[in-house]
Amino acid sequence: MANSALLVMDVQWDVVDIADDGSGYLPRLRRAIDGARAASIPVIYVVMRLPAGDSQASARSKVIANVVRAGLFAEGAPGTEIHPEVAPEPGDVVVTKRRASAFSGSDLDLVLRARDIDSLVLAGIATSAVVLSTACRAIDLDLGLTVLADACLDTDPELHRVVTENLFPLWGDVLTVEEWLDAIAPR
Template identity: 70%
Template sequence: MANSALLVMDVQRDIVDIADDGSGYLPRLRRAIDGARAAGLPVIYVTIGLRPGNPEVSTRNRVLTAAVEGGLFTEGAPGTGIHPAVAPHQDDILVTKRRGSAFSGSDLDLVLRARDINALVLTGIATSGVVLYTLCQANDLDFALTVLPDACLDTDPEVHRLLTERLFPQWAAVLPTDTWLKTLSR
């Protein structure tokens, strides 16, 4: 069986405030996190954090430029912290990235190799951002992949649906959280 880890990506205060539509996203994500911990899977929190002054942001990067102009993602700022409803435990791993993918500008690959992890379960905000970018890169790196679509969120529900129903199944198992949790108990 593959050595798996649950990635909880970009579930930061400011991002949740922008994206959460009141649909019960955080409790669903919390169930996935609790289930992973109960099954002994590592839980890895990935956040985007940019240094004060944003030296790593090029004006050619439209998404990051717009985000920093809106005051998002500065390391140490309260809104950049992980949302308290899904706060990490002491044994969880925290990774800071500098771009869209969980691998970009982070030490995630090093952490995964050190733990011999070869399968990833992806969750987070936004489906069309960090989840998509990480899925593409992890696929290229030959990880076995699972996406929990109800533990992912996007500001555009139609884009979320298209990605989780049409694109992601080409590269990953796409399972509702409750179905995935049942596979952990087998």
């Protein structure tokens, strides 16, 4: 896993407030982040930020229209900040995206190529949005893929289960945080 990076996606105040189910998600994600750092695996944070009133939003995009209407992800709004329990540290990269995928409207591909990263470890909220969209793009880019199932969260637990148990295993490895930490632990 020398050329891997952990993507921590959309773990922003507003999103955590909506999705956190009280299952210990943030401490589990914190363990993954700390484990990545201990194994010298880069941690890349991905946040969604949209211009106020998003003049870039197409009326054809139901998802973005709903997000803008709800006031989520507006640039400068306090709810767009990364949750402090999993906040970046100096040296971590923060990438801003404009749509569901971590690659959409961001410089993530450039960041990965500049660091010679060829494998991604995905974590974030929501499984059926940023994680799924990013996984789709990653496999199209021939990137290796690991999904940390319990470091992903969705407002629909059944959808999370179906995607992590039935779809993601076709594309890459699906592990728990503990399984991944065991795999990357220095021997």
